[in-house]
Amino acid sequence: MKKLKKIIPFVVLSAGLLTGCFKGKEDVKTVEEIKVPKATKELNIYTERHYDIDKELIAEFEKETGVTVNVAKAGSDELLKKLEIEGKDTPADLFITKDAARLGRAKDLGLLQPIKDKEILEAVPANIRDKDNYWTSFTYRARILAYNKDTTDPSIFSTYEDLADPKWNGKILVRSSTNSYNQALIASMIAANGEEATREWIKGLTANMARTPKGNDRDQSKAVIAGIGEVAIMNSYYLGKMIHSADPEERKVGEQIAIFFPNQKGRGTHINVSGMGITKYSKNIVNAEKFIKFFLSEKSQSRFTNENYEYPSNKNVEINGTVKSWGDFKIDDLTLSELGKNLKKGTIMADEEGWK
Amino acid sequence: MKKAGNKSMNLKNLKRNLNINLDSWLFTSLILSFFLLAPIVTLFTSLATQNIDTFIHIAKTLLPEYIRNSLIITLFTGLFTMGIGVSTAWILTMYDFKFSKFFNVGLILPLAIPSYIAGYVYSGIFSYTGIISKTARNLFGYNLNLDIMNIQGVIFIFTFFLYPYVFIIARSFFLKQSLSMLESAKVLGKSDTQTFFLVVLPLARTAVVGGVTLVIMEVLSAFGLPSYFGVQTFSTGIFRTWLTLGDTDAAINLAIILMGLIFTIIFIERKSRGRKQYSFTNTKIRPINKKSLSTKHSIIAIIVCIVPILFGFIIPLMQLISWSFMTYKDVINYKFIEVIWNTFSIAMVGAVLATVMAVIISNTSRLKKGKISKTLSKLTTIGYSIPGAVIAIGVMTFFIFVDRKVLGQKVFYGTLFLMVFAYIIRYLAVAYNSVESGFDKVGMKFHEASKTLGYGKTKTFFKVDFPMIKGSIIGAVILTFLEIIKELPLTLILRPFNFETLSTYAKQYADDEMVQHSAIPSIVLILIGIIIILFFERINKKKEK
Numbered sequence: 001m002k003k004l005k006k007i008i009p010f011v012v013l014s015a016g017l018l019t020g021c022f023k024g025k026e027d028v029k030t031v032e033e034i035k036v037p038k039a040t041k042e043l044n045i046y047t048e049r050h051y052d053i054d055k056e057l058i059a060e061f062e063k064e065t066g067v068t069v070n071v072a073k074a075g076s077d078e079l080l081k082k083l084e085i086e087g088k089d090t091p092a093d094l095f096i097t098k099d100a101a102r103l104g105r106a107k108d109l110g111l112l113q114p115i116k117d118k119e120i121l122e123a124v125p126a127n128i129r130d131k132d133n134y135w136t137s138f139t140y141r142a143r144i145l146a147y148n149k150d151t152t153d154p155s156i157f158s159t160y161e162d163l164a165d166p167k168w169n170g171k172i173l174v175r176s177s178t179n180s181y182n183q184a185l186i187a188s189m190i191a192a193n194g195e196e197a198t199r200e201w202i203k204g205l206t207a208n209m210a211r212t213p214k215g216n217d218r219d220q221s222k223a224v225i226a227g228i229g230e231v232a233i234m235n236s237y238y239l240g241k242m243i244h245s246a247d248p249e250e251r252k253v254g255e256q257i258a259i260f261f262p263n264q265k266g267r268g269t270h271i272n273v274s275g276m277g278i279t280k281y282s283k284n285i286v287n288a289e290k291f292i293k294f295f296l297s298e299k300s301q302s303r304f305t306n307e308n309y310e311y312p313s314n315k316n317v318e319i320n321g322t323v324k325s326w327g328d329f330k331i332d333d334l335t336l337s338e339l340g341k342n343l344k345k346g347t348i349m350a351d352e353e354g355w356k
Numbered sequence: 357m358k359k360a361g362n363k364s365m366n367l368k369n370l371k372r373n374l375n376i377n378l379d380s381w382l383f384t385s386l387i388l389s390f391f392l393l394a395p396i397v398t399l400f401t402s403l404a405t406q407n408i409d410t411f412i413h414i415a416k417t418l419l420p421e422y423i424r425n426s427l428i429i430t431l432f433t434g435l436f437t438m439g440i441g442v443s444t445a446w447i448l449t450m451y452d453f454k455f456s457k458f459f460n461v462g463l464i465l466p467l468a469i470p471s472y473i474a475g476y477v478y479s480g481i482f483s484y485t486g487i488i489s490k491t492a493r494n495l496f497g498y499n500l501n502l503d504i505m506n507i508q509g510v511i512f513i514f515t516f517f518l519y520p521y522v523f524i525i526a527r528s529f530f531l532k533q534s535l536s537m538l539e540s541a542k543v544l545g546k547s548d549t550q551t552f553f554l555v556v557l558p559l560a561r562t563a564v565v566g567g568v569t570l571v572i573m574e575v576l577s578a579f580g581l582p583s584y585f586g587v588q589t590f591s592t593g594i595f596r597t598w599l600t601l602g603d604t605d606a607a608i609n610l611a612i613i614l615m616g617l618i619f620t621i622i623f624i625e626r627k628s629r630g631r632k633q634y635s636f637t638n639t640k641i642r643p644i645n646k647k648s649l650s651t652k653h654s655i656i657a658i659i660v661c662i663v664p665i666l667f668g669f670i671i672p673l674m675q676l677i678s679w680s681f682m683t684y685k686d687v688i689n690y691k692f693i694e695v696i697w698n699t700f701s702i703a704m705v706g707a708v709l710a711t712v713m714a715v716i717i718s719n720t721s722r723l724k725k726g727k728i729s730k731t732l733s734k735l736t737t738i739g740y741s742i743p744g745a746v747i748a749i750g751v752m753t754f755f756i757f758v759d760r761k762v763l764g765q766k767v768f769y770g771t772l773f774l775m776v777f778a779y780i781i782r783y784l785a786v787a788y789n790s791v792e793s794g795f796d797k798v799g800m801k802f803h804e805a806s807k808t809l810g811y812g813k814t815k816t817f818f819k820v821d822f823p824m825i826k827g828s829i830i831g832a833v834i835l836t837f838l839e840i841i842k843e844l845p846l847t848l849i850l851r852p853f854n855f856e857t858l859s860t861y862a863k864q865y866a867d868d869e870m871v872q873h874s875a876i877p878s879i880v881l882i883l884i885g886i887i888i889i890l891f892f893e894r895i896n897k898k899k900e901k
Contacts, residue, residue, distance in 0.1 A: 029591055043630075050867075050868065051868065052686065065623070070849065070854050071853060071854055072852070072853050072854075073848075073860070073864065074848045074849055074857075075599070075848070076735060077599030078599060078601055078745075078848065078849050080599075081598070081599055082849065083747065085749070085752055085755060085756060086752055086769075087751075088757075088758070089756060089760065089766065089769065091770055091853070105602070117447060126844040128766065161685070175586070176586045178583075178586070178588075178592075178596060178600070183600070186784075212506075212586075213586060214505045214506065214585070214586045215483075215505050216478070216869045217869065219483065219484075219505075221482060222484035222485060223484065226484045226489075226499065227499065228499075228501060233524050238869060241869070241870075246682040246683055246686075246872055246873075247485060247872055249485035249490050250485050251483060252485075253484065264701055284873070327589060337531035342599075344601055347600055347601060348417075348601070351412075351413070351414075351417045352417050352817055356586065356588070
């Protein structure tokens with residue numbers, strides 16, 4: 001008896017720890033809650049995007065449909081790894097990310113399933129969604145060249161390829177090759193020009209850099225205005241954000257920057273998308289499709305472009321004024337579905353050629 | 357039975373008691389260790405197919421840079437934190453001057469600011485649109501090109517936000533250990549400076565090495581700051597290999613190299629300090645007669661103390677406050693209270709559980725003088741040397757396996773349990789060190805006396821040991837809490853749906869290049885940290901009395 005008495009506290013303690021006695025103590029949806037009661041009233045999203053606009057639209061979707069949306073946010077690579085490890089037990093129904101290459105990788109890893117209701121994709125041009133409908137974009141941004149409108153004459157710009165030319169020595173600003181936008185750009189170059197040519201391009205580009213890659217996209221445009229380099233490779237979307245920044249000093253920079261869309265005479269300017277796909281083991285497919293439809297609706301789309309300065313994927317929606325003022329451009333649409341395949345190759349290549 | 361007058365009967369009882377108790381402590385310890393180690397073991401055994409192509413690529417192209425950068429950062433951060441930590445601790449121990457009471461607390465405050473938030477803030481201050489360049493440009497028409505996002509910047513930030521680890525340990529050492537030596541040296545006619553270099557520094561060596569080791573461990577496993585600044589280190593390399601290149605094998609190979617490195621450092625530290633133990637919690641002092649300083653010397657002392665507080669606390673806080681005025685409208689809403697509560701409660705649960713486990717394992721290892729328990733106790737603290745993301749994925753993999761194969765239904769996965777569990781693996785070492793030092797200070801005397809008087813081990817623990825090491829236990833909870841609220845990579849991966857903490861909240865804005873918006877969650881995080889630190893200081897003061 002005595003022996004038993006002494007062991008009890010430890011047994012209780014370890015049992016408590018092992019069964020997770022404090023599980024559900026917080027007001028958080030656990031997996032069981034999601035799965036068991038009313039599966040049709042739930043939708044679980046893994047997303048890399050954490051803009052306030054997404055949050056607001058999700059809340060609106062909940063109100064409109066009565067579906068409870070649960071969101072888990074992390075980097076796209078982490079979320080992909082999660083989906084991979086979870087396999088058929090994944091609680092996620094939708095995977096949302098800011099990178100077409102990651103969407104392609106998710107498809108290739110067998111983590112997604114095709115969107116069956118083709119009607120909801122009607123408004124999205126075929127060149128900005130997966131060719132087998134495993135994913136669709138809902139917004140996109142262009143990887144553009146940014147320059148100082150007071151000091152630079154844009155007639156010197158032509159293509160991404162041209163940036164490897166020695167005439168750009170010491171003039172190019174771009175962030176690290178560890179950034180997903182640059183990885184996608186390299187992947188698109190491989191799709192367009194092949195591996196060897198891309199390797200040479202990376203070599204030339206790296207040799208022309210004004211400084212060791214650092215900082216984020218906004219920092220590149222600030223460096224242009226500061227005169228550290230002449231041209232920055234950056235995302236259109238950040239410029240819109242800067243022009244409407246809370247920080248007056250950032251607004252000033254934003255207003256001094258002008259944009260050039262490269263490769264207009266050839267394949268078009270590289271874009272990247274924010275897109276979504278239904279997970280292969282989704283338990284709430286109907287709600288997932290409802291959600292896609294909602295995100296692609298004209299109402300949501302016009303908010304994406306007006307509040308977040310992205311290009312809307314729905315072709316019927318008017319583009320935001322600031323964004324529109326940069327001009328129409330031709331999209332490089334040949335390669336979007338191919339990006340995932342070249343992602344690893346391109347990343348390794350950038351390492352090898354010294355693009356930090 | 358208890359009143360058996362027979363001596364040999366008594367002895368027999370005692371022996372039986374001993375065995376029973378030994379079993380229950382050891383048994384619990386073993387179970388805990390098993391579960392703490394299982395996720396890590398799972399990870400390493402998942403290396404079924406050793407595909408080394410990617411690893412060869414990394415070894416050829418990136419590994420030299422990872423090693424070089426990690427070593428440079430470690431070396432300089434180690435040296436600088438030592439310089440600042442030791443000099444300020446010495447001045448505050450020896451001299452009395454204006455504000456010295458304030459400095460005693462103020463010098464610890466940078467610990468409340470996570471290094472990645474410091475990174476956001478300083479990159480903002482130094483950016484083209486930051487306060488310095490802006491002022492130079494708009495007021496004086498002068499174009500400055502400042503840059504902090506480089507390896508020097510990483511060292512700068514680690515130095516000013518991690519030196520308190522050295523400061524705390526050095527201060528407690530100076531207060532406690534060197535007093536009699538100091539007095540002897542003075543009697544023998546040595547000046548203060550001579551005393552410092554000839555007597556105190558050699559004596560304090562091991563304590564200082566202990567503090568610097570903590571700094572180095574933090575630096576080596578830190579991910580947020582180097583990745584934001586674009587400086588490739590081991591930690592960022594593991595992350596990149598694993599996730600971007602999608603190569604688990606190569607990432608684990610890298611992790612093993614990193615752990616090897618850290619174990620070497622720990623080994624050197626243990627060897628160098630021999631059997632002495634130093635920790636934050638040892639502060640039993642005899643009051644020292646502090647010297648008053650002349651005005652001139654006072655000013656020097658004040659400058660030496662104010663500079664670290666300025667860079668490590670005041671400047672970043674001011675910048676955050678100014679940003680928060682720009683953005684509070686967008687950030688503060690009803691959800692925000694929930695975020696604060698999440699941060700606080702999860703860290704509290706994690707810290708308390710980690711401490712309870714640390715007590716169990718540490719007490720077992722102390723009572724059972726065997727190889728097994730010693731090894732176990734070392735092994736369970738292994739998590740401190742593994743990057744958070746690696747632990748997160750290990751924990752995920754393990755619990756999915758348990759749910760699927762052992763329980764046959766979803767029980768653990770997707771719950772907060774996983775997160776707390778991972779925190780414990782990651783930070784058990786922090787709690788363990790504090791608790792262990794408490795036990796060391798108490799020694800075995802009282803414990804043995806209690807046993808001789810007929811108490812069992814468990815009863816002895818609660819009636820005798822616990823009250824004596826209560827301070828160390830609270831210290832363990834506080835330090836672990838402080839670590840958990842600042843944690844990021846593990847939290848990001850393991851948090852359940854809709855679960856947001858202050859650190860994830862701050863990070864999401866910084867990732868979106870909206871660093872001004874991360875100010876409010878950062879400030880709240882820092883405030884919680886400050887409150888906890890002040891509480892910690894008060895407890896230490898109480899113990900001194």
